[in-house]
Amino acid sequence: MVAEVKGTTSSIVAGTAHRPAPSETPTVTHPPQAGAVSSKNVHLTEAAAELRTLEKAVHEAPDVDMERVNRIRQAIADGSYEIDPQKLADNLLRFELMMSARTHK
Secondary structure, eight states: OOSOOTTOOHHHHTTOOOOOOTTTSOOOOOOOOTTOOOTTOOOOOHHHHHHHHHHHHHHHSOSSOHHHHHHHHHHHHHTOOOOOHHHHHHHHHHHHHHHHHHHTO
């Protein structure tokens, strides 16, 4: 429990403190830091440019690969779709382990 708060007035503690108008707010300027980059000149590294290109491609890609969906749909319809039970079990186990690890963090 706080018995005394120094450096405040009762109006501030009560929540009725005066807020300065924008014209009353002091302007704080900082000297430029050594090695600071001007906001007018931005240079991306080759890796950053590549990441930006990849990010754009991901955002432009459809959420669902309809060509793959149609191939699988056709394979199911004509009976040629095969399921590898070992691969399915491995993937289910890997998923369960991943989810278990996330909940134990």
